[in-house]
Amino acid sequence: MKNTLNYKGFTRKFRQIALAGIAGALVSGGAFAAEPVKLGVMLPYTGTYAALGDAITKGLELAINENGGKLGGRDVEFVTIDSEANPGKAPQNMNRLINGEAADVVIGPVHSGVAMGMLKMARQEGAIMIIPNAGLNAATRQFCAPNIFRTSFSAWQTAYPMGKMAYEKGYRKIATIAWNYSFGKESLEAFEEGFKAAGGEIVKQFLTPFPKVEFQAYLTEIASLKPDAVFAFYAGGGAVKFVKDYDAAGIKKSIPLLGSGFMTDGTLTAQGQSAEGVMTTLHYTETLDNAKNKAFQQAYQDAYGATADIYSVQGYDAGQMLVQALASLKGDTSDKDAFIKALAAVKIDSPRGPWHFSKAHNPVQNMYLREVKNGENVVVKIAAEAVDDPATGCTMAQ
Structure with a gap:
């Protein structure tokens, strides 16, 4: 289902039917449809891990909101699915986001068992996937792929x-x-x-x-x-x-x-x-003494009336990653290889401290x-x- 929940300071913008004659916009000399960047989000919104899914979503939205609610100058559409932390439903839900909704990027999950089902589909379909929590080592080891990224950690x-x-x-x-x-x-x-x-x-x-x-x-x-x-x-x-x-x-x-x-x-x-x-x-604690973390904690408190935790940070950094990569592409997601290359090249100024991606697309970060x-x-x-x-x-x- 499409989640239309709004949080303070940010309104999810959904695709509108273009008026006749408005077919596209010129970007860097090329043309692409003037549609929102579509983010497929598969996180737990019910059950044991619901609080984690909510924190990741809020962090993600905060990063995009700080960029004017846009990615590369384009509006953003969220299509959210409750993963229910159920590995058995992961392939079907992933297929819906990739093929049914044609998401530009899929973000999720929390649960490592769900991640396994998502990873198989992402590798098979070549879909860009950003993991904001699940720490199974395999995601950036034997199941690594150019289109798979993680903004959290490995168990190791x-x-x-x-x-x-x-x-x-x-x-x-x-x-x-x-x-x-x-x-x-x-x-x-x-x-x-x-x-x-x-x-x-x-x-x-x-x-x-x-x-x-x-x-x-x-x-x-x-x-x-x-x-x-x-x-x-x-x-x-x-x-x-x-x-x-x-x-x-x-x-x-x-x-x-x-x-x-x-x-x-x-x-x-x-x-x-x-x-x-x-x-x-x-790789994080709320009391980290750096300017980025202090500003982030204040912004999160102002937006949601809560203290940001590690899950909020991992969602926030997934958002920062998208903001930075799409800014470098001026919003053009039509060339998937170029999009993947831009994502791999980001250097994140994070509340946890600066980090960048390894060759396996896992954060190289302080512990x-x-x-x-x-x-x-x-x-x-x-x-x-x-x-x-x-x-x-x-x-x-x-």
Whole structure:
């Protein structure tokens, strides 16, 4: 369905039937139809991940609104589909956006399982796809393609740097734990790679059933192992329960808790005092002290009456990417190869800090070591500068 929702400061503009005689506009000596740039957006607007889809959409719209609501001088039409975070519906929904709606660009999803279905269709049809969240490594590794971009992260990027940080903290033996699904396992593998490279040892890995949140038996065994620290990946409600249970088990002081940043992003209010002192690595936090982030946070607050989070930033940067690329093309999307080349060449001044695309079209970006202090994720230091995913299996990166 076409979503006609309006947000403060921005009105979605939909294609209008051209009046007779108004056939096109001249741009750079060539002609193309005077129609809006059509953005197909497939994000979750209901269910567990609805808040994430909403934040990404608002960030995307804010970037375009800051450019006068246009891309390359053209109006913008949004065609939105609720992904429902349902992988089974992804191919059909993607086909609708590509072939039914003839979207110039498809933006989505949040869920990595949905991304797999979208990626297959994008590769098959040659459709330009921008991923504003899903972190599955495969998107910019074995399933990379010139027409596929990501403005968020890979699972590897968010966990690998913590390995070195943990070793620098003096930890030598660590237990790891995560939900038993692809992103959880990829996160543990990345941490282990970084920790072992620094000289550390993984004493045991625990994989817990997804999406169950019964952790007591695992925490009892961790206490008996007495590792120097624990590295964990959980998100959302699972992260809230794990962090509270970890604290309640009485082991946080003797066995510090580390994690991928999603464990304390969007969860701190619910975690309360239990999250204090937890250290994570991620490519953003709301408290980053740079001019771009301060301006972005203020603009987001003014537009939506809320604090922008990591998902808002990833949507915002997808919008910035489109603004910059289409400005260089003066709005002409008729040459897909030229459009792809323009997208690949963007350099983004982001609230997270400046970044650019790798050869595999994944952000080359800083990862920050963060510690929860007084209910906020506070940056301790840059854990790793300009982190580039290895892009294993991506032929573009060879």
